[in-house]
Amino acid sequence: MAQSSTSGLDGVVVADTTLSEVDGERGRLIIAGHDVEVIAGRSSFEELCRDLWAAIPGATSAPELRRALGQQRVWAFEQIGTLGRALHAADGMDALRGSLGQLPSRGSEWELAVRLTAATAVFAGAWWRLREGLAPLPPDPAAGHAEDLVSMLRGKATAHRAAGLEAYLVTVSDHGMNASTFTARVIASTGSDAVSAIVGAIGALKGPLHGGAPGPVLDMLLEIKSTANAEPWVRNELAAGRRIMGFGHRVYKVRDPRAEVLSAVAEEMGGAVLHDKALFDLAREVERTVLRVLDEVKPGRGLKTNVEFYTALVLQSLGLKPASFVALFACGRCAGWAAHVIEQHAEDHLIRPMSEYVGPRGLTVER
Ligand SMILES: CC(C)(COP(=O)(O)OP(=O)(O)OC[C@H]1O[C@@H](n2cnc3c(N)ncnc32)[C@H](O)[C@@H]1OP(=O)(O)O)[C@@H](O)C(=O)NCCC(=O)NCCS
Secondary structure, three states: OOOOOOOOOOOOOOOOOOOEEEEOOOOEEEEOOEEHHHHOOOOOHHHHHHHHOOOOOOOOOHHHHHHHHHHHHHHHHHHHHHOOOHHHOOOHHHHHHHHHOOOOOOOOHHHHHHHHHHHHHHHHHHHHHHHOOOOOOOOOOOOOHHHHHHHHHHOOOOHHHHHHHHHHHHHOOOEOEOHHHHHHHHHHHOOOOHHHHHHHHHHHHOOOOOOOOHHHHHHHHHHHOOHHHHHHHHHHHHHOOOOOOOEOOOOOOOOOHHHHHHHHHHHHHHHHOHHHHHHHHHHHHHHHHHHHHHHHHOOOOOOOEOHHHHHHHHHHHOOOOHHHHHHHHHHHHHHHHHHHHHHHHHHOOOOOOOOOOOOOOOOOOOO
16 A cells, blocks of 8 residues: 555565664664664774675775775865865855765766765765865875864874774664665666766755754753753653754654763763863753653654764864765765665665645646
């Protein structure tokens, strides 16, 4: 029987994948065979890409991949002068859409995966610097991808900042059939190219119900200011019919494992930078309050802390501002998008669901 058009495709399986498994009942995430808790903070971004892209002809070792990503970052930086005003957009996702969309779509699956992943980081870094009124900083091809991204954003990468961003990029690299990955796969299923698929995915990730939540999470914490304000603030939001950003998930109903992984990273980083520690302590208290109030006001919905809540704290601890958060999510997720595009191309089957027509019939036209 056809799905109702209001269902949002809940529970519908649209592809077989070897890339990641999101187990909502057990609160478990597997990326390329590893539990997310095993790889976050232990695997480099390059090792993660090696594992996600293992099926691509031409796939290579992590050190070779590090070199290839470094070379492509240099190449992408050289393209900045040809991108017109794309990187001057106020919004980072508009900037990524406008800049990545100008890249050549020719090349092997391998070349496109490396090029798009490298270019996403370079363009995100350059866009942020321009937004801050600063000149874009050139990449260092010898550096690791995460470390270099911190340098392109902030000028210098300390070891703990590079490690924090690396753990973040690995944690968000892939996540089953989320909206942006589905978008990329739909585009790839038409036989279209990886550049088009990833530009489409960027558009899907931009929305606040997908990748756009961590900025508002930080705004929420700054607005709440002190633990005493947390409960009245949350109750007021819910009474006004608004959602609390950083809570709830379509699939995870017992726990979002990424939230726990990033909570540990945020705790470590919050401790390393003194002024962030107060924000981290406030966040812990706000989290407890939100969970308690949601359980009371929205019982039985299984609303738990999601990845975006602690993403806000990790990225803030890196010295980054909320306006850059979604673009950085794209830097990590790009690795997964590229892998899904390749998997979908190999599938070679058009994704084409149906809709239920609920409009009028038999209307006539007056002449
Ligand atoms: C992520 C999200 C879209 C998933 O929603 P979903 O699975 O489609 O669930 P629904 O929208 O059907 O919501 C189910 C119920 O929970 C409520 N709910 C869901 N998330 C909520 C939240 N963050 N705050 C308050 N209520 C929430 C809904 O209002 C709805 O209540 P109702 O049954 O009284 O109508 C949703 O939880 C949300 O909007 N979260 C906030 C945004 C966010 O953090 N996004 C990042 C996701 S990783």
